[in-house]
Amino acid sequence: MNFDFSEDQKLLQQTARNFLAEHSPLSVCREVLESDQPYSQALFKAAAEMGFQGTVIPEEYGGAGFGYLELAVVAEELGRALAPIPFASSTYLATEAILLAGSDEQKSQYLPGLASGEAIGTFALVEKPGQNGTEGVETKLSGGKLTGTKLPVLDGDVADFAVIAAQSDSGLSLAIVDLDQAGVTRTSVGSFDPSRSMARIEFKGAAASVLGKEGDGAALADRVLDRAAVLVAFEQLGGAERAFEITKDFMNGRYAFGRPISSFQALKHRLADLWCEIQLTRSNCYYGAWALSNDTPELGIAACISRIAACKAYDLAGVEMIQLHGGVGYTWEYDCHMFYRRAKLLSVMLGSPASWKDKLVTRLREQKAA
Amino acid sequence: MDFKDTPEEAAFRAEARAWLEANAELADPNDPGDDVLGERTDPATIAAAKAWQKKKADGGWACITWPEEYGGRGATSIQNVIWGQEESKFKTPPNIFGIGIGMCGPTVLTHGDDRQKKQWIPKLLSGEELWCQLFSEPSAGSDLAGLRTTAVKDGDDWVVNGQKIWTTGAQFCDWGILVVRTDATAAKHAGLSYFVVDMHSPGVEVRPITQINHGQGFNEVFFSDVRIPDANRLSEVGNGWAVAITTLMNERASIGGGGTGDVIGDLIELAENVDHGGRPAIEDASVRERIADFYTRSRGVQYTGYRTLTALSKGTTPGPESSLGKLVGAALAQEMAAFGIELGGVAGATHGDISTPGASAFHDMYLAIPGLRIAGGTDEVLRNIISERVLGLPPESRADKGIAFKDIPTGPAS
Numbered sequence: 049m050n051f052d053f054s055e056d057q058k059l060l061q062q063t064a065r066n067f068l069a070e071h072s073p074l075s076v077c078r079e080v081l082e083s084d085q086p087y088s089q090a091l092f093k094a095a096a097e098m099g100f101q102g103t104v105i106p107e108e109y110g111g112a113g114f115g116y117l118e119l120a121v122v123a124e125e126l127g128r129a130l131a132p133i134p135f136a137s138s139t140y141l142a143t144e145a146i147l148l149a150g151s152d153e154q155k156s157q158y159l160p161g162l163a164s165g166e167a168i169g170t171f172a173l174v175e176k177p178g179q180n181g182t183e184g185v186e187t188k189l190s191g192g193k194l195t196g197t198k199l200p201v202l203d204g205d206v207a208d209f210a211v212i213a214a215q216s217d218s219g220l221s222l223a224i225v226d227l228d229q230a231g232v233t234r235t236s237v238g239s240f241d242p243s244r245s246m247a248r249i250e251f252k253g254a255a256a257s258v259l260g261k262e263g264d265g266a267a268l269a270d271r272v273l274d275r276a277a278v279l280v281a282f283e284q285l286g287g288a289e290r291a292f293e294i295t296k297d298f299m300n301g302r303y304a305f306g307r308p309i310s311s312f313q314a315l316k317h318r319l320a321d322l323w324c325e326i327q328l329t330r331s332n333c334y335y336g337a338w339a340l341s342n343d344t345p346e347l348g349i350a351a352c353i354s355r356i357a358a359c360k361a362y363d364l365a366g367v368e369m370i371q372l373h374g375g376v377g378y379t380w381e382y383d384c385h386m387f388y389r390r391a392k393l394l395s396v397m398l399g400s401p402a403s404w405k406d407k408l409v410t411r412l413r414e415q416k417a418a
Numbered sequence: 419m420d421f422k423d424t425p426e427e428a429a430f431r432a433e434a435r436a437w438l439e440a441n442a443e444l445a446d447p448n449d450p451g452d453d454v455l456g457e458r459t460d461p462a463t464i465a466a467a468k469a470w471q472k473k474k475a476d477g478g479w480a481c482i483t484w485p486e487e488y489g490g491r492g493a494t495s496i497q498n499v500i501w502g503q504e505e506s507k508f509k510t511p512p513n514i515f516g517i518g519i520g521m522c523g524p525t526v527l528t529h530g531d532d533r534q535k536k537q538w539i540p541k542l543l544s545g546e547e548l549w550c551q552l553f554s555e556p557s558a559g560s561d562l563a564g565l566r567t568t569a570v571k572d573g574d575d576w577v578v579n580g581q582k583i584w585t586t587g588a589q590f591c592d593w594g595i596l597v598v599r600t601d602a603t604a605a606k607h608a609g610l611s612y613f614v615v616d617m618h619s620p621g622v623e624v625r626p627i628t629q630i631n632h633g634q635g636f637n638e639v640f641f642s643d644v645r646i647p648d649a650n651r652l653s654e655v656g657n658g659w660a661v662a663i664t665t666l667m668n669e670r671a672s673i674g675g676g677g678t679g680d681v682i683g684d685l686i687e688l689a690e691n692v693d694h695g696g697r698p699a700i701e702d703a704s705v706r707e708r709i710a711d712f713y714t715r716s717r718g719v720q721y722t723g724y725r726t727l728t729a730l731s732k733g734t735t736p737g738p739e740s741s742l743g744k745l746v747g748a749a750l751a752q753e754m755a756a757f758g759i760e761l762g763g764v765a766g767a768t769h770g771d772i773s774t775p776g777a778s779a780f781h782d783m784y785l786a787i788p789g790l791r792i793a794g795g796t797d798e799v800l801r802n803i804i805s806e807r808v809l810g811l812p813p814e815s816r817a818d819k820g821i822a823f824k825d826i827p828t829g830p831a832s
């Protein structure tokens with residue numbers, strides 16, 4: 049039994065942590081949050097120079113050719129740092145979609161830019177409130193032209209291209225569309241977490257190329273989401289753990305009634321419970337990472353439990369962070385709300401926790417029937 | 419990251435497996451298996467459990483981490499886990515030796531002298547003699563060091579008076595580990611001493627206590643002028659607390675890494691077969707959400723166990739962080755049992771009736787779990803342990819520090 053990262057992977061994690069301590073202190077997230085800039089270009093560029101975006105991209109396309117365990121530790125660190133960059137859209141979603149289903153030509157066209165950070169990709173399924181995945185997609189793909197609207201698209205305002213789901217003659221399909229062309233209109237939409245931006249994208253006859261087998265879109269999108277769910281879960285884990293640490297430190301230093309508030313049993317027990325949630329999440333994430341890196345059939349269930357646990361732990365960490373800080377926790381000036389916001393954004397961005405719970409039960413029943 | 423054995427572990431597993439195949443029958447994986455709290459009081463079960471333990475001892479597979487000179491094989495902790503994993507795949511009698519082998523034996527091995535080890539360990543290991551833990555008292559549970567049973571020196575003996583309670587298995591045990599107060603004028607933790615008591619001694623009276631589920635797993639044990647030879651004392655007079663800590667640490671080390679996966683399977687099965695408004699309950703979104711939460715949580719506990727095993731495999735001893743397993747696992751099991759009952763709707767309350775298939779099993783579970791949330795450290799005590807020993811938060815402020823035990827305030831009931 050070796051249910052842990054290797055020494056090399058831990059070293060990579062430490063390198064990422066040191067790098068982010070320097071290039072992504074929480075003030076960098078705050079800067080994006082408080083300004084009009086959609087993301088930190090400097091950080092995205094510096095991360096690319098570290099090779100983060102290209103972690104799993106094969107060397108022939110300019111990546112590092114590492115595995116998913118390496119990408120998982122990087123994700124955890126990006127999550128800890130609240131890195132305000134379009135990393136998830138570009139790396140866990142767009143890159144994964146192309147790696148999974150792209151033709152040689154598509155791979156050569158997109159992967160080098162994704163690896164070097166010169167290009168940003170995103171992934172667009174939903175079109176209106178209430179949707180969580182590929183259900184109810186109305187955007188049409190016909191004769192290589194796209195018509196329809198995607199809303200909201202995370203990082204849709206800054207991405208160079210998007211992998212989108214659309215109805216074609218053969219059914220739901222995935223397609224790649226360059227966003228800098230006539231026939232594409234993008235409008236920024238407000239974000240609950242303004243350190244991460246999103247947009248509405250309208251397509252009126254924009255040129256697009258099918259990704260993967262036409263008609264295979266729903267299954268393919270599910271596979272991309274499963275892979276991204278594990279990686280985003282590591283970001284959530286990192287964020288939750290950081291929120292926990294900041295809260296614990298604050299409580300040790302804050303005195304009330306002549307003693308540190310961390311000495312009150314009601315609060316000690318809440319920290320203990322939060323710690324348990326984070327441990328359970330870490331364990332489920334490790335299982336997800338194992339399934340992802342070995343591309344095993346267990347990935348379907350592993351992705352669900354990584355994501356369900358991570359959404360719960362990070363949400364709880366954000367909620368407790370504000371509450372246990374008291375009044376200052378509710379101020380714009382303190383960082384608590386940045387975690388609270390990021391946690392909520394991540395908990396819906398790949399589909400709500402409820403939608404993943406539904407998916408999990410379907411998969412458990414399939415497994416039982418098999 | 420993988421679940422594979424190292425080559426040495428694989429070789430050990432094969433060896434264990436070979437012995438088991440030659441000596442036991444493979445179990446049906448769908449067999450519900452042991453009950454939760456080891457309330458096995460019927461003589462036939464005890465005899466069968468003892469016979470299996472003896473067989474293991476004769477084959478060199480009992481208490482494998484113990485030193486060879488006392489009948490063990492000096493195995494590592496991870497080998498012990500591997501052995502446990504393999505043994506659990508075979509049809510074996512319920513394990514009634516958890517307290518003796520898991521807690522009493524290791525304490526004797528740590529604090530006993532050579533003569534004591536030779537006297538007690540071989541028969542403990544072979545299952546010929548059963549052991550119990552005489553720690554808790556009516557006024558000392560979570561606050562164990564508040565115990566009041568006394569021992570007074572008389573010649574080469576100690577004379578014990580007082581009462582223990584919640585002693586699991588006392589009614590069929592031969593020996594007990596006993597913490598008593600030998601000096602009430604010393605500070606609370608300093609006045610304790612630790613003995614091994616012969617449960618057949620004159621003056622020991624065991625009265626079973628009926629649990630909420632009708633089981634009689636635990637007992638009251640009364641001591642009236644019970645004489646214990648000084649030779650049965652472990653460690654020095656007044657050092658009983660340190661010895662007790664060894665016992666409690668070993669309680670924690672008995673980790674399994676097992677989950678509650680089968681309960682989820684039962685819940686899904688039940689939800690598929692129960693009708694909710696014209697369709698199977700499993701199609702109901704609220705039912706699905708609960709089942710998904712249960713599954714995620716129980717896998718979390720299971721994989722946390724794997725992380726602990728990984729640490730063991732690398733030679734690290736599990737620390738206070740392994741309190742998580744019981745804290746999360748027991749409450750989760752209780753919630754799952756409650757949900758299993760609720761799935762049946764109004765009929766969920768019928769017991770032993772076929773109107774809700776499988777619901778009775780959830781009744782039994784729902785009645786067993788509260789004990790698990792109290793025994794071996796209550797949920798609240800485990801949260802104290804995690805917050806203080808894992809997270810390093812300040813200890814509880816206490817009203818009993820630095821005063822003689824006899825001067826510590828007590829409630830009206832004690």
Ligand SMILES: Cc1cc2nc3c(=O)[nH]c(=O)nc-3n(C[C@H](O)[C@H](O)[C@H](O)COP(=O)(O)OP(=O)(O)OC[C@H]3O[C@@H](n4cnc5c(N)ncnc54)[C@H](O)[C@@H]3O)c2cc1C
Pocket residue numbers: 455517550551552553554555556557558559560561583584585586587635636789790792793794795796797798799802814
């Ligand atoms: C099924 C079962 C088997 C058992 N087997 C044995 C055995 O074999 N040998 C043995 O010696 N004992 C045994 N016990 C006893 C068990 O260890 C005690 O019941 C347990 O430690 C709690 O002590 P108590 O019952 O005195 O409750 P108390 O300690 O009085 O607790 C009452 C409540 O107060 C809470 N509480 C107490 N102190 C604190 C604190 N500091 N902070 C927050 N909350 C606190 C508790 O969590 C609990 O909710 C067994 C118990 C059970 C239920």
